[in-house]
Amino acid sequence: MTKKADFLASARRTIQLETEAVKDLENHLDGDFQHACELMSQCTGRIIVTGMGKSGHIGRKIAATLASTGTPAFFVHPGEASHGDLGMFTSEDVVLALSNSGETAEIVTILPLIKRMNAPLISMTAKPDSNLSRAANANLHIGVEKEACPLNLAPTSSTTAQLVMGDALAIALLETKGFSKEDFAFSHPGGSLGRQLLLKVENVMHSGDDVPCVKEGTSLHNALFEVTQKRLGMTAVLNEAGVVTGVFTDGDLRRALDHEVNLKGTPIEQVMTVDCTTIRADILAAECLQIMESKQINALLVVDDDNKPIGALNMHDLLKAGVL
The missing domain is CATH 3.40.50.10490 (Glucose-6-phosphate isomerase like protein; domain 1)
Structure with missing residues (x-):
């Protein structure tokens, strides 16, 4: 048995x-x-x-x-x-x-x-x-x-x-x-670790005409049109020199609606977020993800040394690139 x-x-x-x-x-x-x-x-x-x-x-x-x-x-x-x-x-x-x-x-x-x-x-x-x-x-x-x-x-x-x-x-x-980690990534470019260690913001971001931007003085109504058209959940706000002075996001819109502001009569600079978080194109996409998670934001502007916008990306772009 x-x-x-x-x-x-x-x-x-x-x-x-x-x-x-x-x-x-x-x-x-x-x-x-x-x-x-x-x-x-x-x-x-x-x-x-x-x-x-x-x-x-x-x-x-x-x-x-x-x-x-x-x-x-x-x-x-x-x-x-x-x-x-x-x-x-x-x-x-x-x-x-x-x-x-x-x-x-x-x-x-x-x-x-x-x-x-x-x-x-x-x-x-x-x-x-x-x-x-x-x-x-x-x-x-x-x-x-x-x-x-x-x-x-x-x-x-x-x-x-x-x-x-x-x-x-x-x-x-x-x-x-x-x-180093970077050396390891070069041996594993197809894996998630390789993407985290090799992929930079410039490889993921939207650029050119796809970057949502409006000038100071633009009405909240027209800024919303830019946000909707570019589909990143936000828009940069620029002064006459093209420098970023703020950002308008979905969160800013909710706060504006809570205060019952006039959509057509309110200039965007009155409801935008000043001193917004921006990043550089040459940082790792994984670092960008950490910034977004720590700041609890879903989208970021990419700026040059003069604080002028050269790109933008959101959490969906990082997910699509396999960084998440």
Whole structure:
């Protein structure tokens, strides 16, 4: 009769064992880790990551993390390397090979060729005395006491340790290179983070004839026509020199109606907001969003150094651009 499964107990045991494996990695950080980082930071080519099976899956992730954090890298399947892909390796590259046993046949087979081309080799193994470890310029020890698998067979704790060690490498190199948010955004231009860090107000704003503007002395009635026509929920108010002296918004309209002002007889400067918030075209759209949220306003004027309007945008424009 099959015993009733205790899924929660199994999950807790797995998490505990893998957490212990990760915490134990700190005890494995030594001069080899330092040397591995030095080799990778001095690399004039690419970091070539390789590994079989589950180690290969982790290797792909490590290569992707390195590449997205300022260390050019790519993954090569060790079996394919023996059938032509070794041509991707050069002496300017650094090879990072993952194998828990350090005896993976497909990797061991290509070791003499890697050494022959004089490419620095970093191993990530659980066996410091393995063929792979001995051939490496630096060995990153990721040995775990026990796999989370109750049979102690399926790679679980060991692959988690590989993943964390790979992240440790990537972040150590990131900090050494002074990798910034802007650098990260250039590697992720299609994501929301890329849009937040690369998109500027000038890329989002309405400009030219689409900017709502009226002159001082314009009636409230005609200003409302400009607000309605330009569909941004506001209009700039300019003096004779074309300088912004205020802004008229939907909120100003509600306040004017509460006071029962004459729509046709009231000049716009009597109901506009003076000392209005404006922004510059070269600031990030994400910064513009923060200003709008902190000021609790839905639209902003974009001005030049002379405080003349060159653009305008509202919350809908930021939403459409993917900044929100």
